[in-house]
Amino acid sequence: MMESILVVHGGAPTAVINASLYGAVRQTRRRGFRGRIYGAIHGTGGVLEERFADLGSSSEEALRRLLDTPASAIGTSRTPLEAEDYGRMAEILKKHQIRAVLMTGGNGTMDACGRLKAVCADEGISVCGIPKTIDNDIGVIDHAPGYGSAARFVAQCVSEIALDVRALPIHVCIVEVMGRNAGWLAAASALARREEGGAPDLIYVPEAAFDEEKFLSDVSALHAQKGDVVVVVSEGLKRPDGSTVAPPLFVSGRARYDGDVGNHLAKLVISRLGIKARSEKPGIWGRCCMAAQSPVDREEAVRMGALAADAALDGRSGVMAGLRRLSSDPYSCEEMLVPVEQVMLEERLLPPAFLSPAGNDVTEEFVAWCRPLAAYTPPDYASYF
Amino acid sequence: MMESILVVHGGAPTAVINASLYGAVRQTRRRGFRGRIYGAIHGTGGVLEERFADLGSSSEEALRRLLDTPASAIGTSRTPLEAEDYGRMAEILKKHQIRAVLMTGGNGTMDACGRLKAVCADEGISVCGIPKTIDNDIGVIDHAPGYGSAARFVAQCVSEIALDVRALPIHVCIVEVMGRNAGWLAAASALARREEGGAPDLIYVPEAAFDEEKFLSDVSALHAQKGDVVVVVSEGLKRPDGSTVAPPLFVSGRARYDGDVGNHLAKLVISRLGIKARSEKPGIWGRCCMAAQSPVDREEAVRMGALAADAALDGRSGVMAGLRRLSSDPYSCEEMLVPVEQVMLEERLLPPAFLSPAGNDVTEEFVAWCRPLAAYTPPDYASYF
Numbered sequence: 001m002m003e004s005i006l007v008v009h010g011g012a013p014t015a016v017i018n019a020s021l022y023g024a025v026r027q028t029r030r031r032g033f034r035g036r037i038y039g040a041i042h043g044t045g046g047v048l049e050e051r052f053a054d055l056g057s058s059s060e061e062a063l064r065r066l067l068d069t070p071a072s073a074i075g076t077s078r079t080p081l082e083a084e085d086y087g088r089m090a091e092i093l094k095k096h097q098i099r100a101v102l103m104t105g106g107n108g109t110m111d112a113c114g115r116l117k118a119v120c121a122d123e124g125i126s127v128c129g130i131p132k133t134i135d136n137d138i139g140v141i142d143h144a145p146g147y148g149s150a151a152r153f154v155a156q157c158v159s160e161i162a163l164d165v166r167a168l169p170i171h172v173c174i175v176e177v178m179g180r181n182a183g184w185l186a187a188a189s190a191l192a193r194r195e196e197g198g199a200p201d202l203i204y205v206p207e208a209a210f211d212e213e214k215f216l217s218d219v220s221a222l223h224a225q226k227g228d229v230v231v232v233v234s235e236g237l238k239r240p241d242g243s244t245v246a247p248p249l250f251v252s253g254r255a256r257y258d259g260d261v262g263n264h265l266a267k268l269v270i271s272r273l274g275i276k277a278r279s280e281k282p283g284i285w286g287r288c289c290m291a292a293q294s295p296v297d298r299e300e301a302v303r304m305g306a307l308a309a310d311a312a313l314d315g316r317s318g319v320m321a322g323l324r325r326l327s328s329d330p331y332s333c334e335e336m337l338v339p340v341e342q343v344m345l346e347e348r349l350l351p352p353a354f355l356s357p358a359g360n361d362v363t364e365e366f367v368a369w370c371r372p373l374a375a376y377t378p379p380d381y382a383s384y385f
Numbered sequence: 386m387m388e389s390i391l392v393v394h395g396g397a398p399t400a401v402i403n404a405s406l407y408g409a410v411r412q413t414r415r416r417g418f419r420g421r422i423y424g425a426i427h428g429t430g431g432v433l434e435e436r437f438a439d440l441g442s443s444s445e446e447a448l449r450r451l452l453d454t455p456a457s458a459i460g461t462s463r464t465p466l467e468a469e470d471y472g473r474m475a476e477i478l479k480k481h482q483i484r485a486v487l488m489t490g491g492n493g494t495m496d497a498c499g500r501l502k503a504v505c506a507d508e509g510i511s512v513c514g515i516p517k518t519i520d521n522d523i524g525v526i527d528h529a530p531g532y533g534s535a536a537r538f539v540a541q542c543v544s545e546i547a548l549d550v551r552a553l554p555i556h557v558c559i560v561e562v563m564g565r566n567a568g569w570l571a572a573a574s575a576l577a578r579r580e581e582g583g584a585p586d587l588i589y590v591p592e593a594a595f596d597e598e599k600f601l602s603d604v605s606a607l608h609a610q611k612g613d614v615v616v617v618v619s620e621g622l623k624r625p626d627g628s629t630v631a632p633p634l635f636v637s638g639r640a641r642y643d644g645d646v647g648n649h650l651a652k653l654v655i656s657r658l659g660i661k662a663r664s665e666k667p668g669i670w671g672r673c674c675m676a677a678q679s680p681v682d683r684e685e686a687v688r689m690g691a692l693a694a695d696a697a698l699d700g701r702s703g704v705m706a707g708l709r710r711l712s713s714d715p716y717s718c719e720e721m722l723v724p725v726e727q728v729m730l731e732e733r734l735l736p737p738a739f740l741s742p743a744g745n746d747v748t749e750e751f752v753a754w755c756r757p758l759a760a761y762t763p764p765d766y767a768s769y770f
Contacts, residue, residue, distance in 0.1 A: 042770065070545045078553060289545055
């Protein structure tokens with residue numbers, strides 16, 4: 001009986017989710033696996049609809065294009081699963097003679113991975129996880145593939161915007177970056193700093209309760225001192241009472257649409273301080289911009305795909321591939337396998353050691369930890385002023 | 386008597402304004418010019434304050450870094466000039482023995498160029514213009530340096546976001562791009578299209594009055610047909626009565642802060658159609674992102690700097706360097722000199738031939754015109770669904 005392996009993508013794409021897919025397929029082939037290699041079209045929803053793409057029959061050259069392809073080349077899914085869906089999936093996997101399932105995603109996907117593993121245990125089907133998130137909020141591991149490229153995107157963006165702001169000058173520029181609960185991405189903007197006291201001048205993350213009055217006094221003081229001020233904020237900033245900083249623009253039943261926090265804060269600077277301000281929101285481009293793909297991130301994504309494939313083909317189930325940091329300088333990580341129960345729906349936030357006591361910046365310790373992942377140092381630009 | 390040449394930047398930076406600076410300095414040297422080569426620090430304001438950077442003493446290697454440097458390496462200025470400032474500038478130029486001034490900028494800067502030329506005529510000082518704008522709204526010439534790179538940025542961004550939106554899917558994604566009165570940049574998003582009917586699905590520019598009800602019916606129809614919809618809007622969209630689409634968030638005396646049109650329209654889609662929507666606003670990064678620098682734009686920026694330097698050193702005054710299109714396929718332009726009076730404060734909008742009759746797209750004619758400037762065609766990505 002010919003048995004197959006199936007890769008399933010969950011949650012939002014990253015710049016390297018397809019690199020993990022490549023790593024999984026390549027490693028499966030390298031091991032001389034004789035069965036089919038499938039990708040579920042649009043994640044777990046695709047499994048339930050029995051929509052599978054045949055990846056194994058692609059040429060090595062065609063597969064290598066995955067490394068440079070943004071978004072997810074097999075689609076992904078955000079549809080929440082019901083309890084009964086897991087049993088149905090197990091039946092479908094059996095029917096298609098699938099021996100191993102690799103689920104690529106973040107906390108939510110690892111939760112699904114653990115649940116599917118439980119129902120598949122008696123069927124002899126292995127279910128393993130490949131970590132993936134731009135938010136870097138998966139527990140236990142040092143970092144997740146996808147974060148390094150998104151961090152590089154933020155650093156590149158803020159570095160170049162800061163030069164623009166200084167050249168023009170614009171006064172106050174607020175850059176809003178993704179991150180609802182965890183500030184890892186906003187924190188990465190610190191990599192853009194050329195020197196102490198350089199831009200970005202202020203970094204606000206959801207881990208520190210946001211105080212509007214303190215923000216205004218921070219901006220006002222820096223504007224008086226430097227002229228132009230670059231502020232980076234996580235989209236998910238919260239007030240001390242836990243409410244969102246930007247008031248909701250629309251609420252109706254369960255539907256709710258919050259305003260953009262960057263836009264809200266720019267308005268605040270203008271109306272309260274009388275200083276010219278504007279906001280930028282590069283948004284979801286931060287997770288699919290191939291020009292910002294970190295080479296380190298890409299290589300690690302390939303390795304995590306291969307590691308999970310190895311584990312599954314060796315008959316392991318309920319483990320997620322991961323990386324443990326050995327050293328930041330020189331940068332080195334070792335591979336590890338994490339029991340998926342340890343990361344299911346667990347949300348890892350920035351630790352206190354990475355946050356400045358004033359709550360408006362990150363520490364040098366964070367920068368030293370982050371820089372090798374993004375593989376980003378601001379270039380040595382020409383300047384005559 | 387040692388005479389000097391001075392380069393002055395005006396208005397917002399582009400990804401290639403420093404390439405024009407490089408072209409002007411290199412050409413001036415190539416001609417064996419023996420005097421000093423200055424850059425005014427922070428534009429005309431820097432001239433009035435007599436703040437000059439010595440560019441001529443830089444090594445060729447150091448100068449070449451200008452080609453890869455975002456923003457303006459000598460700063461730029463947006464300070465409006467008073468009538469008496471021109472006479473003062475002429476005095477300062479005489480005092481510093483400046484024989485030729487090159488002013489790099491858009492319509493506003495060309496206006497200043499024409500006025501300065503008038504007061505400098507009797508002093509034997511040449512004043513010439515180098516075109517520069519991401520908005521592409523300078524008259525007479527085929528296009529201005531800066532536009533091609535900003536167009537490439539928009540095309541790259543929308544191409545990658547469209548893949549993300551399709552992979553997830555997100556439903557309705559609205560990308561707001563720069564452009565207050567002219568829609569050249571929003572129009573460039575059409576370069577991201579892979580096939581007829583591909584994303585972006587709708588493009589709205591300020592040249593066509595924006596009708597919210599028509600917009601909602603366009604989005605609703607496409608959502609029903611395709612599932613996910615990518616919309617590109619110029620920040621300066623206007624209603625039929627000329628008012629802004631996004632209501633002002635703050636008005637006090639002369640200060641006014643409009644909301645983001647993308648954010649406003651996403652809210653409208655959610656509240657009126659009940660469809661999930663979000664908005665992105667890459668904003669000013671679009672004019673300083675070096676990863677999106679168009680090689681064609683960069684080379685033309687160098688040429689325009691050199692052409693203006695040649696004209697000024699030959700004793701011409703009151704002319705702006707420019708390009709006239711000879712052919713789009715293969716792409717070819719010839720250099721031209723335009724009397725600056727023809728472009729002073731003139732604002733060139735998208736012509737009717739580039740706009741679809743329905744007012745929600747651009748024509749193939751526009752795409753054929755624009756593609757060689759951005760030097761962008763969507764890559765052949767891997768896709769298994």
